[in-house]
Amino acid sequence: MIEPATTAQNPTVLGIETSCDETAAAVVTGDGEILANLVLSQLDEHRPYGGVVPEIAARSHLDHIDRLVEQAMAEAGLAFADLDGIAVTAGPGLIGGVFVGVMTAKAIALAWDRPFIAVNHLEGHALTARLGSDLTFPYLLLLVSGGHCQLLAVQGVGRYRRLGGTIDDAVGEAFDKTAKLLGLGYPGGPAVEAAAAKGDAAAFDLPRPMLGRPGLDFSFSGLKTAVRHAAEAAGLLDNASGNPSGDPAKKADLAAAFQQAVGDILAERCGKALDLFRERYGKPGPLVVAGGVAANSHLRDRLSGVARAARSELLAPPPALCTDNAAMIAWAGVERLRLGLTDPLDTAARPRWPLEELQGAAATAPRSAEAG
Ligand code: KG4
């Protein structure tokens, strides 16, 4: 193998992300510098359908990924020979799209004789808070995205302990369905947040499923149903078609009430999780929030209040690194490469890939020890 261009502890990694509806390529260095971070959203292609259409997504990734990688490399001012590794989301996700990214990354790794790193998309979200910060293991993670809602103890790279999770819908899904129901637009999360900012949360009384129950699980399907019933009762759905109609101010109120309920649920569960984390790990946190829903500023405020109350702190990556991007994949690649965790070129793309199945580092090491 050709000698990598820079030292192993400060590798420069190309990251590729194609697991959902963003085609993304980024270049990140071992000291956390983002040399390029390009995200091509497919929003316009999926908007007419009110959700992501897997076949359209895969075709669109295929159409754009080569050019986007080229552009990211040009922006970073690097040639492929300058890279120390190629990292790519190998799952979980929409399999057609994941294939496109994995094949692209493998081709580059093979052609340039560079290590290939198959990154779990959730691990990408989970490690983002360490990008450009001195956050050390272990930490408490609330992972909230379109497909996931989990509380995890992050013990090290590849070492995740699940403390709780949703028993039905993911939070992002609840945001997306609420937006669709109320006709607020697509994508749902930002649309609900924008509407909620103009609404009065006290105007509707919505349930907080699981609140006060033992354990650290979540449930959002009852809340989703309650939003539908409240919308019907308030005349926000057209009786004949079931399509959204009615007063925008009332819709804003319902969006605000929904967001408030989600905030209450996440806050209560995270408060309990911080207690448990302190008990198990002898540390007050920190609480890290990651995934697309972590871009929501109301929820970030709520969670930072919870962390403060528990004499801990909330760490949340900048919103652009919360929603899907390739810098997080490149960074996970950096973390894995430093530990020698690379993958063979026959590694399969996976539609499902729970974090607990990851292979990780043998022991928890503080960041300084890993880097030294
Ligand atoms: O992590 P992500 O970009 O993709 C997945 O891996 O799923 O998360 C996407 C989810 C979507 O459900 C989207 O509606 C939600 O994150 N989201 C938000 C906000 N921005 C994105 N939810 C609430 N408020 C936001 N500002």
Ligand code: ZN
């Ligand atoms: Zn994601």
